[in-house]
Amino acid sequence: MRQILFAGVIGLFLTLIGTPLLIKLLAKKGYGQYIRDDGPREHASKRGTPTMGGIAFILATIIAYFGTKLITGAPTTFSGLLVLFLMAGMGLVGFLDDYIKIIKRRSLGLRAKAKMAGQLIVGITFAVLALQFADTRGNTPASTKLSFVTDFGWSIGPVLFVVWALFMILAMSNGVNLTDGLDGLATGASVMVFGAYTFIGVWQFQESCANATTLTNPSACFEVRDPLDLAIVASALMGACFGFLWWNTSPAKIFMGDTGSLALGGALAGLAICSRTELLLALLGGLFVLITLSVVIQVGSFRLTGKRVFRMAPLQHHFELKGWSEVLVVVRFWIIQGMCVIVGLGLFYAGWAADK
Secondary structure (H helix, E strand, O other), X not given: OHHHHHHHHHHHHHHHHHHHHHHHHHHHHOOEOOOOOOOOHHHHHHOOOEOOOHHHHHHHHXXXXXXXXXXXXXXXXXXXXXXXXXXXXXXXXXXXXHXXXXXXXXXXXXXXXXXXXXXXXXHHXXXXXXXXXXXXXXXXXXXXXXXXXXXXXXXXXXXXHHHHHHHHHHHHHHHHHHHOOOOOHHHHHHHHHHHHXXXXXXXXXXXXXXXXXXXXXXXXXXXXXXHHHHHHHHHHHHHHHHHHHHHHOOOOOOOOHHHHHHHHHHHHHHHHHHOOOXXXXXXXXXXHHHHHHHHHHHHHHHHHHOXXXXXXXXXXXXXXXXXXXXXXXXXXXXHHHHHHHHXXXXXXHHHHHHOO
16 A cells, blocks of 8 residues: 555655746747637636646656656556556647647647547557456456446447447546636546545455455455556546646646646546446546536537527536636536545445445
8 A cells, every 4th residue: 555655645746846847848938828719708818828737747647656666666567557558648649739739829739630540549559458468367457348336247349348448538538628628627626536546446456356265255346457556546646636736726827738638538537447437437527527518518509509508618618607706616616526526436335335
C-alpha cells in the first residue's frame, strides 16, 4: 500500500511545482487559449491564458508511477502500463489539436477526420494489447465480457470488444473535453473519479481471487489481473490532478486544453476496462455523461425541431447564461459529481456484498 501513497504524493508534488514553470514557458511562447465568440461574455477575459496544461499532469503521472516502482522495487504490470499508454496516446492527439489551434490562430485544431484517426489508432492499439499478456491464472488486462461491478454474461468476442472499448474511450475523452469549459470543473471532477478508482483497486486487490485460500468467502472474489497497480495509476492521476487544480481553479492561470481532457478521458476508460467496471464508469463519471447528453439533446432537438432545449450547450454554459456565476456552477457541478461517486462506490460495495 506504500506504493499508492508514494504515487499520489509524487504526482501532487510534481504538478504543484511543475505547473507554474509550464505556465511561464507557455506564456513566453505565446501559447494562449482562443475563446469562442458565441460563448458567455465573461469568458472573453480568458483569451490568451496559457493552454496545453495537460502536459503537466501527464508527465507527473508517468514520473510518479515509475518513481514509485523505483523507490519500492516493485515490478511494473501490463495493466498499469497499458492505462498509461492510453492516457499518453490520447494526450498526444490532444496536444497536436491544441498546437494547431495556436499556430493556425483558429478555434478549431485538427481536422475532424485527422483527430478521429489519431484516437482510433491509440484506442485500437490499447484494446488489442489489453487482450494479450495473460498471467498465471489466465487473466489478461481486459476481458471480452461486459462488466458492471464484475464481469457478467457471455463473451462478446475480441472484435466486438475492440468496438466496445473504442466507444468507451471516445465517449469518455469527448465527455471530459466537453466538461472542460469552466475553470477547474473537469479537473476537480476527475480527481473524484480517480479517487474512486484508487479505492476500487485496493478493494479488488484485498479480495482478489488470487488470494482465494485466505478469503472468508472465495465466491465473492475479483478476477482482475493487476488491481493494485491500477490503484497506483489512479492514485498518481488523482495526486497530479489535485496539484494541477491549484493553478487551474478560478481564476485559472492555465487550461488543460485538449491535451489534458483527452488524456483524462482515456485514463478513465482504461481504468474501467482493466478493473472490469465498464458500465459502472457511467455512474462514477456521471457529470461527464450528463454534460455529454446535454450536447446530444441540444443538437438533436435543433435538427429535428429547429428549437434549442438549452440556452447554450454544454450544460454548464446554459446555467452561466441564466445568471449563475462561474464559481457557483463549478461548485454545484462538483457536488453532483461527488454524489455520483458516492452512489457508484455504494453500488460497487453492494455488488460485492451481494455475492457473499
